[in-house]
Amino acid sequence: MALAAEAFMTQLAAAEPWPENAALYQQLKDEQILLSDNASSLAVQAFLQMCNLPVRVVCRANAEYMSPSGKVPFIHVGNQVVSELGPIVQFVKAKGHSLSDGLDEVQKAEMKAYMELVNNMLLTAELYLQWCDDVTVEEITHLRYGSPYPWPLNRILSYQKQWEIRRKMKAIGWAGKSLEQVLEDVDQCCQALSQRLGTQPYFFNKQCKGLTFQYRRLVPKIRPTELDALVFGHLFTILTTQLTSDELSEKVKNYSNLIAFCRRIEQQYFEGHDKDSSSSATSRSAKRSLLR
Amino acid sequence: MAAPMELSCWGGGWGLPSVHPESLTVMAYAKFSGAPLTVNAINNCWRAPKGEVPILISEDTVISQPAKILNFLRKQKYNADYELSAKQGADTLAYIALLEEKLLPALLHTFWVEAENYCSVTKPWFASRIPFPLSLYLPGKMSREALNRILLTRGGPPLYSLTEVEAQIYRDAKECLNLLSKRLGTSQFFFGNRPSTLDAFVFGFLAPLYKVCFPRVQLQEHLKQLPNLCRFCDDILSCYFRLAVSGHSPAGQDTVDANLQKLTQLVNKESNLIEKMDDNLRKSPQHPPRKLTTLKLAAGGEESSPLNRLSP
Numbered sequence: 001m002a003l004a005a006e007a008f009m010t011q012l013a014a015a016e017p018w019p020e021n022a023a024l025y026q027q028l029k030d031e032q033i034l035l036s037d038n039a040s041s042l043a044v045q046a047f048l049q050m051c052n053l054p055v056r057v058v059c060r061a062n063a064e065y066m067s068p069s070g071k072v073p074f075i076h077v078g079n080q081v082v083s084e085l086g087p088i089v090q091f092v093k094a095k096g097h098s099l100s101d102g103l104d105e106v107q108k109a110e111m112k113a114y115m116e117l118v119n120n121m122l123l124t125a126e127l128y129l130q131w132c133d134d135v136t137v138e139e140i141t142h143l144r145y146g147s148p149y150p151w152p153l154n155r156i157l158s159y160q161k162q163w164e165i166r167r168k169m170k171a172i173g174w175a176g177k178s179l180e181q182v183l184e185d186v187d188q189c190c191q192a193l194s195q196r197l198g199t200q201p202y203f204f205n206k207q208c209k210g211l212t213f214q215y216r217r218l219v220p221k222i223r224p225t226e227l228d229a230l231v232f233g234h235l236f237t238i239l240t241t242q243l244t245s246d247e248l249s250e251k252v253k254n255y256s257n258l259i260a261f262c263r264r265i266e267q268q269y270f271e272g273h274d275k276d277s278s279s280s281a282t283s284r285s286a287k288r289s290l291l292r
Numbered sequence: 293m294a295a296p297m298e299l300s301c302w303g304g305g306w307g308l309p310s311v312h313p314e315s316l317t318v319m320a321y322a323k324f325s326g327a328p329l330t331v332n333a334i335n336n337c338w339r340a341p342k343g344e345v346p347i348l349i350s351e352d353t354v355i356s357q358p359a360k361i362l363n364f365l366r367k368q369k370y371n372a373d374y375e376l377s378a379k380q381g382a383d384t385l386a387y388i389a390l391l392e393e394k395l396l397p398a399l400l401h402t403f404w405v406e407a408e409n410y411c412s413v414t415k416p417w418f419a420s421r422i423p424f425p426l427s428l429y430l431p432g433k434m435s436r437e438a439l440n441r442i443l444l445t446r447g448g449p450p451l452y453s454l455t456e457v458e459a460q461i462y463r464d465a466k467e468c469l470n471l472l473s474k475r476l477g478t479s480q481f482f483f484g485n486r487p488s489t490l491d492a493f494v495f496g497f498l499a500p501l502y503k504v505c506f507p508r509v510q511l512q513e514h515l516k517q518l519p520n521l522c523r524f525c526d527d528i529l530s531c532y533f534r535l536a537v538s539g540h541s542p543a544g545q546d547t548v549d550a551n552l553q554k555l556t557q558l559v560n561k562e563s564n565l566i567e568k569m570d571d572n573l574r575k576s577p578q579h580p581p582r583k584l585t586t587l588k589l590a591a592g593g594e595e596s597s598p599l600n601r602l603s604p
Contacts, residue, residue, distance in 0.1 A: 069448070070448060105474040106474060106475055106477070108471070108474075109471035109472070109474050109475045110383065110386070110475070112390060112471055113383070113386035113387045113389065113390040113471070114386045116386070116389040116390040116392075116393040116394065117385060117386040117389040117390075119389075119393060120389040120392060120393050121389065167444055168444045168445065171437075171440055171441040171444040171445060172441065172444075172445060173357075188385065189385070191382070192381070192382035192385045192386065193382070195378040195379050195381065195382040196379055196382045196383070196386075198379070
C-alpha cells in the first residue's frame with residue numbers, strides 16, 4: 001500500500017475514539033517469544049498504559065505473519081492495524097493522545113536521539129545475541145522460534161530467520177564483532193542511559209505545558225514519555241529473561257538507577273492493571289520475583 | 293612522545309578536505325583534539341583491510357572504523373571531550389546513533405544509489421583515484437554494498453519497492469536534519485564554544501552533503517534551508533581546515549588546490565631568477581661586494597621558505 005494512502009487511512013481513523021476492544025498481538029508468551037520481540041512488545045504495552053489506553057494482549061503463534069510489517073507487536077484498533085512502537089506512537093497521537101507534547105523542541109530532539117540509541121545498540125545487541133551467538137542459538141533460539149511448528153518446518157523457518165538477521169548484521173558491520181564487544185556496547189549504552197537519567201524519576205522532567213490535557217485526565221504532573229516506555233521495555237526484558245548466561249543482565253544490573261527506574265514503571269503501570277490479561281499475570285509475577 | 297600517526301583516507305574536492313563522511317569525521321576530530329596526524333589521500337585499497345577506509349596506522353597497530361580510531365586517539369591523550377559532563381557524553385552517544393539510523397541511509401543513497409549522482413559524480417570521482425584494474429570494480433562494489441545496507445536495514449514489508457524505501461529514508465533524513473538544527477540553535481558548537489566528538493560526527497555527515505555538487509540534490513536543498521547547520525559547516529571548514537593549510541601540519545593538504553601549488557612554484561622560480569639577475573648585475577663591476585651577495589641569498593632563502601611550506 002502506498003504511503004500516501006496509509007497516511008490518509010490514519011487521518012480517517014483519527015476521528016474515532018479509542019475502542020474498548022483494542023488488542024495487541026504478540027507471539028506465545030511462555031514457549032515461543034524471543035528476547036527482542038518481548039522487549040518491543042513490552043515497550044508498546046508500557047506506552048499504551050502510560051497513555052491510559054486499555055489494550056488486551058493476545059498471544060498468537062503466527063503473530064509475526066499477521067503483522068503488516070512482519071514485526072511484532074502490532075495493535076488492532078477498530079478497523080486499523082498498526083505495528084511497531086514508532087508508527088503506534090504516531091497513530092495514537094493522531095487520536096489525540098501524546099506523551100511528549102509538553103517537551104520543547106530541543107527536548108524532543110534529545111528524546112528521539114535516545115530512542116535511536118536504544119534501537120541502534122540495545123535492540124541490535126539483543127538480535128545479535130539470539131541469532132549470532134552459537135550457544136544461545138542452539139539452546140534457546142531455534143527451540144523457541146520453531147516451537148509451534150512440526151519437524152521440518154520448525155528448522156526451516158528458524159534457519160531462514162537466522163540467515164536474514166545475519167545478513168542484516170553483516171550490512172551494518174556487526175558480523176565481525178565478538179560477543180565481548182557486543183556486551184561492551186550494551187554497557188556503554190546503559191552507562192549513557194544511566195547518566196542521562198541521573199536521579200530523576202523519568203528521562204524528561206520539565207512538563208509544565210499541556211495543562212488542558214492534564215486537567216482533563218487528571219494525570220500526575222511529572223509524566224513519562226515514549227522514551228521511558230522504550231527503555232523500560234528493553235531493560236525490564238533483559239533483566240527478567242533467563243538466557244544461557246547472565247552476562248547481559250549483569251551489564252544492566254551495574255546501574256542501580258536504571259533498576260529503580262524499571263521497578264518504578266512496573267509498580268506504577270503494571271501492578272493492578274492485569275485484570276483483562278490474566279494469562280500474562282502469572283508470568284509477570286514470576287518475572288517480578290526475578291527482579292528482586 | 294607518541295609514535296607518529298598516519299591516517300589513510302579518501303581525498304578531497306569541492307572545498308572539502310575529504311568527500312568521504314567517515315574520513316572527514318576522523319580528520320575533524322584530529323583537528324579538534326590537536327592530534328598530529330599525517331594524512332595520506334589513498335589511491336590504493338590494497339592496504340586497507342577489507343576495503344575499510346579510513347585507517348589509522350601508528351607504528352605496528354592498524355585501526356579502522358571512526359569510532360575505534362577516535363578511541364585510540366583519546367588513549368593517546370588527544371581528547372576533545374575533556375570539558376564535557378557525563379550527561380553531555382551520553383548525549384553525544386545518542387546523537388551519533390540518531391545520525392547513523394536516520395541520516396546515513398539517505399547519505400549513502402545520495403552518493404551511491406541515486407543513478408544520476410552515481411554515474412556523473414561519485415563513480416568518476418572514486419574511479420579516478422583508484423588504480424586501473426580496481427577502478428573498474430571497486431566503485432560498483434561500494435555502490436552495491438550501500439544499496440544492500442539500505443534495503444536490509446530499511447526495506448521489507450510494507451515497503452516493497454525501492455521508491456517507497458527511498459521516500460521513507462529521505463523523510464527520516466530531513467527530520468533528522470531538523471532535529472539537529474533545533475538542537476544546535478544559535479550556539480557555535482553542539483556543546484558550547486569548543487568542538488567535541490559530536491561536532492566531528494555531525495560535520496563529517498553534513499559537510500559532504502552540503503558541498504558536493506550533485507545533479508540530484510533534494511537533501512542538499514533541505515540542508516540549505518537550515519542556515520545554522522550551513523554556518524556550522526562553513527565555520528569548521530574555515531577555522532580548522534583553511535588555517536591548517538598555512539600552518540606546519542600538512543593534514544589539510546587536499547584543500548590546497550593545484551593552482552595554489554603552481555603559483556607557489558612560479559613565485560619561487562621568479563625569485564630565483566631575480567636573484568640570479570642580481571648576482572649578474574653585481575658581478576659585472578670589477579669588485580663584487582661578496583658580503584652583500586651572501587646576505588641577499590640568505591634573505592631570498594628565508595623569503596621562499598614560508599611559500600615552500602605551502603606545497604606539501
